[in-house]
Amino acid sequence: MNLSQPPQSVVQSAFNGAPDPQPVSTTCPYCGVGCGVAATLLADGKVTIAGDQNHPANKGRLCVKGSALDETVDLNGRLLYPQIRDAVSNTMARASWDQALDKVAQGFNDIIARHGPNAVAFYVSGQLLTEDYYIANKLMKGYIGSANIDTNSRLCMSSAVAGHKRAFGEDLVPVCYEDLELADLVVLVGSNTAWCHPILFQRITTIKETRPDVKIVVIDPRRTATCESADLHLPVKQGTDVWLFNGLLHYLSQNGLTDSGFVDNHTNGVSGALSAAEASSAELMTVAKICKIDPNDLLTFYHLFASTKKVITAFSQGVNQSSAGTDKVNSIINCHLISGRIGQPGMGPFSITGQPNAMGGREVGGLANMLAAHMELDNPTHRQTVRTFWDSPAIADKPGLKAVDLFQAIEQGTVKAIWIIATNPLVSLPDANQVQRALLACELVVASDIIEKTDTNAFAHVLLPALGWGEKDGTVTNSERCISRQRGFLPVPGEARPDWQALCDVAQRMGFDGFGFNSAHEIFDEHARLSTFCNGAAEGDFTPRVFNLAGLVGMDSLQYNGLSPIQWPVLRDASGELRSTQRLLTDNRYSHPDGKARFIATPPRAPVHATDEDFPLALNTGRVRDQWHTMTRTGKSAKLADHVPEAFIDMHPQDALLYGVREGSLARVSSKWGAMVARVQHGGGIGRGSLFVPIHWSNQSASDARIGAVVNPVVDPVSGEPEFKHTPVRVEDFPVAWHGFVLSREEVAMAGVTHWTRIQGRTFARYELAGRNIIADHNKWVRELLNLDDPDADWLEYADKTAGVYRAAHLINDQIETCVFISPRPDLPSRAWLASLFAKDQLEDADRVGLLIGQPIEKGADAGPTVCSCFGVGRNTICNAIREQGLTTVVQVTSCLKAGGNCGSCVPEIKKLLATTLVEEAATQ
Structure with missing residues (x-):
C-alpha cells in the first residue's frame, strides 16, 4: 500500500487555500459507497469535480450527487462565526x-x-x-x-450492527464490493440500490451485461428503479421479511441444502433458529399469503438461492429501519450460515450503509x-x-x-x-x-x-x-x-x-x-x-478483535x-x-469466545402499530435519487433539483379513488403523531394499502413537508432503530382555491401563502404555490408577493377572470426577471421550458407570446421534466428522439443524447420511456 508523500496541492489547499491546478484526491460526502473524488480548485475560485480513477470503490465513476459537488460548496447560507x-x-x-x-x-x-x-x-x-x-x-x-x-x-444501520454482533460476536461486514461482481445471484433486500447506491448498482448491472446468467432478485414492497434490472421482484408486504427468510431457512434445511460440516464445526444455535423458522414459515403457501406475494415467485426465489453457490444478499434501510430490524438482519444471516455461504468470494450477507x-x-x-x-x-x-x-x-x-x-x-x-x-x-x-x-x-x-x-x-x-x-x-x-x-x-x-x-x-x-x-x-x-x-491478550475474557x-x-x-x-x-x-484485508471470516473464525458464529432464533412479529379504521394505510419513507438527507447541501444544486422538485405522496390509484384524493392535487398525510402535506402521484410502483413519502424536505424548503413529524417513534428493542417503514396513517384531500408557481431571480417571501416549496434553479429560485385565499385582483396580489412597486416596469400579463387563470412576467432590459402562473387547476405550464428562458440574455418576440399563452411557440422548446440530471436531458427530449430516430435500446439513447452515460441512475427510467413510447407508437400505426 502507498504511504508516500502526498501531492503538494493537498498540503497547500488544506492549510492556506492556495489555488493549485492539480486535482486533490478526496472522498464523496454522501452515501456509504465511499467514492473517490478528484477535486480541483481553479485560480478563479471555481471547483471542478471528477471521479478518482484510482479509488477502488468507484474507479472514476460518480453518481449525479457526487458530480454536482461543485454546486454545493458556495458560502450562501453558511454559518461563518459563533x-x-x-x-x-x-x-x-x-x-x-x-x-x-x-x-x-x-x-x-x-x-x-x-x-x-x-x-x-x-x-x-x-x-x-x-x-x-x-x-x-x-x-x-x-x-x-x-x-x-x-x-x-x-x-x-444500527440494526445491522446489532445483527452482526449477535451472529459474529463483532460488528463485521464480511464481504467486499468485488463480491457483488463475483456472485452468480445478487439478492437486494429493502434497497433501492439504483437510486441510493448508484455506483454499486452500476457494478452489478455491468457484470450482468458481461455474464447474462447472473441473476438479480429484488425484495421490496415498492417497484423501484432497481426492479427494472431484476430477473425477479418480490413485492413483500411491509414488515414480513422475517417470515420470508425463515421460510428460506426451512426450505434449505428440508431440502438437504445444509452445509453440515460448516454448521457443526463453526456455528452454534442452529436448532433454535430452525425451530423458530418451522413454527412460522414451514408452509410455502402460508409464507406467500403473509408476505402477499405469488407462491410461484416465492418458490422461484427459494430455488434460485438453494441452487446457486455464490450468493450475495445485500440489504439496506428497508431491512434495518424496522421495529424488527435486528431479527430481519439475523434471519438473512441465518440463511447464509446454514448453507455455508460466507467467508468466500462472491457470497455472504452485505449491509450497505447509508452515510459516508x-x-x-x-x-x-x-x-x-x-x-x-x-x-x-x-x-x-x-x-x-x-x-x-x-x-x-x-x-x-x-x-x-x-x-x-x-x-x-x-x-x-x-x-x-x-x-x-x-x-x-x-x-x-x-x-x-x-x-x-x-x-x-x-x-x-x-x-x-x-x-x-x-x-x-x-x-x-x-x-x-x-x-x-x-x-x-x-x-x-x-x-x-x-x-x-x-x-x-x-x-x-x-x-x-x-x-x-x-x-x-x-x-x-x-x-x-x-x-x-x-x-x-x-x-x-x-x-x-x-x-x-x-x-489478543490471553488474560481475562478478552477475545481478540478483528x-x-x-x-x-x-x-x-x-x-x-x-x-x-x-x-x-x-x-x-x-x-x-x-x-489490507479484502474480505473477512475466510478462516471461519468468529469473535465470540468459542470462535463460532451463532444462529439467532427469529420468531417473526408484525409491526407494533397496525393499520385500523382511523389510520388504514401503511406509510413507507425513504430517499429520492438526487437528494441527500435534509437537503442542506444538495438543495443548493440546480442540477439536483430538477428530477424530483417537490415532496410527494406516492399511492395506488385505487386507494386514491377510495380516499378522495387526485393525482397532481395536494393531500394531507396524518398519523397519531403529526401531519404533512404534499402532492399525490401514481408512480406505478406501490401496492394497495400503503403509500410512500420521501424524507428530504424541511421547513427551510417547504411549508409543511416534514414527513418525520408523521413517523411513529417505535424502535427495535435490540438496536433502537426506528420504524421508518411502517406507520399507520390516513390520507385526505387538502383543498385549495388555486395552484401556481413563481420563477424569480430574487428571493420571494412566502408569508401568507398556504402551501409552498422552494426549488433551486441555475439563475433563479422556483416556488411551487397553492392557496386557500380567493384572489380578487391578481395583478395587485402578485405585485405585493413579489414586492414590485414600479408602475413603469416591463410587465407582461394575461388574465382570464372567469377561469381564474393568470400569467405574468417581469422583464428588465428584455431579460426575464420573474414569471408567475396561477390557475385553479394543478396542471400548469412546463417549468422546464420557462427555466430555459432565464438562460437567455434577451427574450425574442416568440418567447413573449409564449409567456402570455402559457406554452412555447417553437416545437421542441420544452424538454420536459428532467430524467438524466448528469446531462440535463428531459423526458420530452428522450421520447421525441425515440420516436423520430427509431431508438430501441438504452445504448442508442445514450449514444444520441448522452442520457444514462454517466452514473446510470436514470437508466431504469429510460427503459420505461422506451417501453411506453414504443407501445404508443405501435398503437398509432
Missing part, C-alpha cells in the same frame, strides 16, 4: 469563539455538578470524520463519564451502547482497557440513551444539555414534533453546523461554525471497511473550525487533560493505537496525508509491508 442566543431578546448574536466555548464548557460543567454526568448528551452524525467521532466519544464516555452519545447513524462514515463511527464507538475499537460497554474488561489507554478520570459503565429515547429524556427533563453536531434531528428523527418540544424545554442546546438556518438550529442557544466538505481533513470508512482520506482543498471560510477542534477546546475548558491534539493526524494515530491495545489498525500505527503526517484507500483490519507482514 453565535449565542440573548436571553432577553431571544435572538442570536455574533460572539467570539472564546465566548461561545466558555458558555458551552461552563454550561456543561454546571449541569453535571447539579445533576450528574447523565444529564448531558451529544447527538452526532455519520457526516463526521472518524477523527471528529473519536474525540466526541472519548470526551463523553471517558471523561464526562456518561454514554449519552448517540448518532443519526442509529436511524439507518457510518462505519467509521462504529469503529470509534459512536453509538450509545458501544465503546471505541469494537469494545463493549457491558464488558468490565473492555471498560478498564479503554480507561487505562485513555488514562481517563471516568468511564461510562452502562449504555447511554439511544436517539429516540434521548430526545424523550430531554423533554422529560432528565437530560438538560445537548450538543448536536452535523445533523438535523428536527427533520430526520421520527415523531419530529416531539423533538421540537424537547429542544424548547432543554436548558442548553449547542449546535455545530455548516449551515446557519436549519429547523434544528432555530432552537439552539449556541451555534458553532464547522468546516464542511472540501474544507475539513480526516478519514472515512465505507461499506466494505475501506478507510479513505477526505482532504481539504478549499480555504477555511469565516471563523469555521474542525469539529474535533471545537470538542477539544471545550474538553480543555471543562478541565480535562488528554485533548491536546493539534491535527487530525494525531487523533488518527491514537485511534489506531487503541485498536491494537490489549487486542478490528485492528496495527499497520497504520506510527504514521507521520506526510504518510497520513498520502494514505491510499485501505480495508481493515490493516496489519503488517514479516517484511513490514502493509497487509
Whole structure:
C-alpha cells in the first residue's frame, strides 16, 4: 500500500487555500459507497469535480450527487462565526469563539455538578470524520463519564450492527464490493440500490451485461428503479421479511441444502433458529399469503438461492429501519450460515450503509451502547482497557440513551444539555414534533453546523461554525471497511473550525487533560493505537478483535496525508509491508469466545402499530435519487433539483379513488403523531394499502413537508432503530382555491401563502404555490408577493377572470426577471421550458407570446421534466428522439443524447420511456 508523500496541492489547499491546478484526491460526502473524488480548485475560485480513477470503490465513476459537488460548496447560507442566543431578546448574536466555548464548557460543567454526568448528551452524525467521532466519544464516555452519545447513524444501520454482533460476536461486514461482481445471484433486500447506491448498482448491472446468467432478485414492497434490472421482484408486504427468510431457512434445511460440516464445526444455535423458522414459515403457501406475494415467485426465489453457490444478499434501510430490524438482519444471516455461504468470494450477507462514515463511527464507538475499537460497554474488561489507554478520570459503565429515547429524556427533563453536531434531528428523527418540544424545554442546546438556518438550529442557544466538505481533513470508512482520506482543498471560510477542534477546546475548558491534539493526524494515530491495545491478550475474557489498525500505527503526517484507500483490519507482514484485508471470516473464525458464529432464533412479529379504521394505510419513507438527507447541501444544486422538485405522496390509484384524493392535487398525510402535506402521484410502483413519502424536505424548503413529524417513534428493542417503514396513517384531500408557481431571480417571501416549496434553479429560485385565499385582483396580489412597486416596469400579463387563470412576467432590459402562473387547476405550464428562458440574455418576440399563452411557440422548446440530471436531458427530449430516430435500446439513447452515460441512475427510467413510447407508437400505426 502507498504511504508516500502526498501531492503538494493537498498540503497547500488544506492549510492556506492556495489555488493549485492539480486535482486533490478526496472522498464523496454522501452515501456509504465511499467514492473517490478528484477535486480541483481553479485560480478563479471555481471547483471542478471528477471521479478518482484510482479509488477502488468507484474507479472514476460518480453518481449525479457526487458530480454536482461543485454546486454545493458556495458560502450562501453558511454559518461563518459563533453565535449565542440573548436571553432577553431571544435572538442570536455574533460572539467570539472564546465566548461561545466558555458558555458551552461552563454550561456543561454546571449541569453535571447539579445533576450528574447523565444529564448531558451529544447527538452526532455519520457526516463526521472518524477523527471528529473519536474525540466526541472519548470526551463523553471517558471523561464526562456518561454514554449519552448517540448518532443519526442509529436511524439507518444500527440494526445491522446489532445483527452482526449477535451472529459474529463483532460488528463485521464480511464481504467486499468485488463480491457483488463475483456472485452468480445478487439478492437486494429493502434497497433501492439504483437510486441510493448508484455506483454499486452500476457494478452489478455491468457484470450482468458481461455474464447474462447472473441473476438479480429484488425484495421490496415498492417497484423501484432497481426492479427494472431484476430477473425477479418480490413485492413483500411491509414488515414480513422475517417470515420470508425463515421460510428460506426451512426450505434449505428440508431440502438437504445444509452445509453440515460448516454448521457443526463453526456455528452454534442452529436448532433454535430452525425451530423458530418451522413454527412460522414451514408452509410455502402460508409464507406467500403473509408476505402477499405469488407462491410461484416465492418458490422461484427459494430455488434460485438453494441452487446457486455464490450468493450475495445485500440489504439496506428497508431491512434495518424496522421495529424488527435486528431479527430481519439475523434471519438473512441465518440463511447464509446454514448453507455455508460466507467467508468466500462472491457470497455472504452485505449491509450497505447509508452515510459516508457510518462505519467509521462504529469503529470509534459512536453509538450509545458501544465503546471505541469494537469494545463493549457491558464488558468490565473492555471498560478498564479503554480507561487505562485513555488514562481517563471516568468511564461510562452502562449504555447511554439511544436517539429516540434521548430526545424523550430531554423533554422529560432528565437530560438538560445537548450538543448536536452535523445533523438535523428536527427533520430526520421520527415523531419530529416531539423533538421540537424537547429542544424548547432543554436548558442548553449547542449546535455545530455548516449551515446557519436549519429547523434544528432555530432552537439552539449556541451555534458553532464547522468546516464542511472540501474544507475539513480526516478519514472515512465505507461499506466494505475501506478507510479513505477526505482532504481539504478549499480555504477555511469565516471563523469555521474542525469539529474535533471545537470538542477539544471545550474538553480543555471543562478541565480535562488528554485533548491536546493539534491535527487530525494525531487523533488518527491514537485511534489506531487503541485498536491494537490489549487486542489478543490471553488474560481475562478478552477475545481478540478483528478490528485492528496495527499497520497504520506510527504514521507521520506526510504518510497520513498520502494514505491510499485501505480495508481493515490493516496489519503488517514479516517484511513490514502493509497487509489490507479484502474480505473477512475466510478462516471461519468468529469473535465470540468459542470462535463460532451463532444462529439467532427469529420468531417473526408484525409491526407494533397496525393499520385500523382511523389510520388504514401503511406509510413507507425513504430517499429520492438526487437528494441527500435534509437537503442542506444538495438543495443548493440546480442540477439536483430538477428530477424530483417537490415532496410527494406516492399511492395506488385505487386507494386514491377510495380516499378522495387526485393525482397532481395536494393531500394531507396524518398519523397519531403529526401531519404533512404534499402532492399525490401514481408512480406505478406501490401496492394497495400503503403509500410512500420521501424524507428530504424541511421547513427551510417547504411549508409543511416534514414527513418525520408523521413517523411513529417505535424502535427495535435490540438496536433502537426506528420504524421508518411502517406507520399507520390516513390520507385526505387538502383543498385549495388555486395552484401556481413563481420563477424569480430574487428571493420571494412566502408569508401568507398556504402551501409552498422552494426549488433551486441555475439563475433563479422556483416556488411551487397553492392557496386557500380567493384572489380578487391578481395583478395587485402578485405585485405585493413579489414586492414590485414600479408602475413603469416591463410587465407582461394575461388574465382570464372567469377561469381564474393568470400569467405574468417581469422583464428588465428584455431579460426575464420573474414569471408567475396561477390557475385553479394543478396542471400548469412546463417549468422546464420557462427555466430555459432565464438562460437567455434577451427574450425574442416568440418567447413573449409564449409567456402570455402559457406554452412555447417553437416545437421542441420544452424538454420536459428532467430524467438524466448528469446531462440535463428531459423526458420530452428522450421520447421525441425515440420516436423520430427509431431508438430501441438504452445504448442508442445514450449514444444520441448522452442520457444514462454517466452514473446510470436514470437508466431504469429510460427503459420505461422506451417501453411506453414504443407501445404508443405501435398503437398509432
